[in-house]
Amino acid sequence: MTTESRARSFSAAAARYAAHRPSYPPVLFDTLAELAGFPLAGARTADVGAGTGIATALLEARGARVVGVEPGEGMAAEFRRRNPRTPLVRADGNRLPLASGCLDLLTYAQSWHWTDPARAVPEALRVLRPGGALAVWSNDPDVTVGWIADQQTRIEERFGPGWYINERTRSQEGVRFTHRRLPWSRRVPVDTHLAKLSTHSLFLVGEPGTDAFLADERALLMERFPDGWVNEHYVVDLSLAVRSKTG
Secondary structure (H helix, E strand, O other): OOHHHHOOOOHHHHHHHHOOOOOOOOHHHHEEEEEEHOOOOOOOEEEEOOOOOHHHHHHHHOOOOOEOOOOHHHHHHHHHHHHHOEEEEEOOOOOOOOOOOOOOEEEEEHHHHHHOOHHHHHHHHEEEEEEEEEEEEEEEEOOHHHHHHHHHHHHHHHHHOOOOOOOOOOOOOOOOEEEEEEEEEEEEEHHHHHHHHHHOOHHOOOOOOOHHHHHHHHHHHHOOOOOEEEEEEEEEEEEEOOOOOOO
């Protein structure tokens, strides 16, 4: 299963992705503004790999002036349906169709891993104004919680390691990331949790045995949580770099 095939898999499941993927907690945007050193209100922002617009809408709710950047046809269509007043361009982070120095903030929510950092970092530095910020984050399962760790183990035993793609940001020439880990949770029905799980690329590319796995997982979770509800625990892994005001 290649990275390219994983990336293409989301378009066919865009509506399901929008309905079941988790949102982001308010503390993420408080921390983002704190690390960036400027308020989100009025910030000229591009949300790259915007998908269906989950992060875009939350940035706009904080007053940011956002343009979405999304390469996938199905995801772009769902974005436009859910965010009809928000500008959207079809592109990816390796080649941004944006003017140099035009942005205060460039964000990647669950999408940095689809870029080539050797190309995406220079592009970020090009489109950000001096003092502008590059923010990368992901919602990662909190494996310090017992049932979540158990589920991760079952997935890896069935399908092998590496099913979940982390952002894996690192400082390099021109960008020095500051990192924050922000725990949060949401309470959802078991079936919503499984629908969310089914929107990960492993389950979208037709890997053999995924339907059977989800059925087995439902039986296990209903036995463990007989009321039919689970507390999904996440850690938002935020990395932020501020472009030098002199460089």
